[in-house]
Amino acid sequence: MDQIFQKQQKLKEALLSLNRLQAESISKRLTKERDSLSLVEEIFIPVLEDIGQGWEEGKYGLSQVYWSARFCEEWIAQNLLDESGTVTDNPRMAIAVLEDFHSLGKTIVCSIIRSAGFTIEDFGIGISASALVEKTMEENIEILLISTLMLPSALSISEVYEQFQQKNYPVKLVVGGAPFRIDPDLVKEVRADYIVKSAADVIKVIRSIIQIKHSGT
Amino acid sequence: MNSMERVLATLSQNEPDRVPLFLLVSMHGAKELGLSIQEYFQKGEQVADGQLRMLKKFGHDCLYNFFYASLETEAMGGQSIFRKNGPPNSGAPIIRNFEDIEILELPRPEDSPRLLEVLKATRLMKEAVGDTVPIIGVVMSPFSLPVMQMGFERYFDLIFQYHVLFQRLMALNEEFCVAWANAQLEAGASAICYYDPVASSTITFRDDYIKNGFDVDKRTISRIKGPTAIHMASGRCLSILDLLAQTGTTMVGVSAEEDLKEIKDQSKLNILGNLNGIRMRNWNADQAEANVKAAIRAAGSGGGFILADNHGEIPWQIQEETLLSISKAVRQWGKYPLRWIHETTE
């Protein structure tokens, strides 16, 4: 356990200092030592969650969250691709930026999800409520992640919810972005299922949705 | 005391007759004039008219010449994407590749028809109120502007991987920012609100701010020929308060996400804030009053405090009644000396 902790710390330090060479050499060493699954589960994900949590607490900057998530996503794609894309229970997921044109939140969330070995479709930015609903249904999406930065866009999630209700389409709505951090009550107002305050918490939410699905509740 | 005297007293860390209130309303002026947000911001005279009407209606202590953030990138050849129920967003970035920075040239503010509308609004407001009400001008800091010039992801890559080009962009933005701030001061603005949320620890880690943004802010603020308030646009700043105080600014605009009392205790700077503008849309009169009281209790004593929202722009969704309740509560609870804060502990 202690040993794993030390390894996590080393990778975390390299990521926080945006040191690509060091992060690569640590990751390479770790790949030789363990299989892809435990590397992702025991090292990459906890480290990303820890950095995300640190951001939430004001200990680290968003540039570090962004850089770490991008590094892990790229590294896994280049080095562990075959095995890491093998999450056996990968719900059909998509992410979009509703009405806004700011992609940073979405980019970070996507990288973290992909670093955990899930696949997720990217519906892009600046999409309207009705186009988003249509696309979600076309692609049979089970979990829809929505990022917004502006308050009116966050409020438009209500419209997305209502359209799904009208069409009787069962989908889990996971939402995030600055307005939700600043006013967590907003999630009730827009009737989303889950709010995620820091991108790194998204894995826990996805897993709990999967678990609930399996337990049939 | 008029608004100007009230504000000047508090800025010199004295207690005026009451806590000054800056209701930083921008888009609401369109409601006053029965125009869409997009129409309203086309003409400086409309903005001046809207501001003067709101000053009368809400009885607060400033006029605000802010149109919207992406006006600056519009002046640089970019576009704004308008919506009916909120501020516009910046459109496609004007810097598409890192190499673009090598040949980038930024306009002089006086050559931009859009920025001239802001100067016109400022002049008209100044004509109307003279020196009785402070007129707040606005600039985006050179360090925060690139998010709109090139997108956030690419900007992070620029800062951390292309240092020479980053420095060049900062130099260009500094010139633009200084010229734009000084043009507003010349047109009649009393002070400049210098928006720098990328410096906030919501975005940038303290050490990285020291490495990349701090000197830019120091250099720029020192060349602005009037008082400035460095505003975090609701980003956090407790961990960099000491640095912000060294930029030469007189005031800091702070977030509802941080403890106002802790900021007041730690800061040498005057404080502007920190009502939560997003939560405000559901406040009834009692909640407005309670929030005003809490802020005054935390930061009012001894002056050095202007009550405002925490972002520097009241969202379109906030009802007029809520703004009136805030204004009323400041009149009731903001009168100096603030004896009540020692009497009750709610």
Ligand code: B12
């Ligand atoms: C830095 C900043 C700026 C900068 C850069 C903004 C940008 N990205 O383009 C500048 C100075 C340019 C700026 C300008 C404006 N801003 Co601004 N800005 C901010 C600030 C401080 C941070 C925003 C940011 O980019 N964060 C980075 C992103 C990635 O963080 P995030 O959205 O929180 O995402 C994290 C998590 O929430 C999560 N997440 C995000 N989405 C999702 C989705 C899912 C599914 C999950 C699981 C997780 C998740 O992942 C991320 C990492 O953990 C916020 C206030 C704040 N305290 O956050 C205001 C804020 C976003 N700004 C706001 C506004 C209004 C504006 C302007 C429209 C002002 C104007 N009138 O012009 C302009 C628009 C500019 C533009 N680009 O078009 C408002 C928006 C809300 C509202 N009132 O409508 C905010 C919230 C301020 C406030 N308190 O009201 N701003």
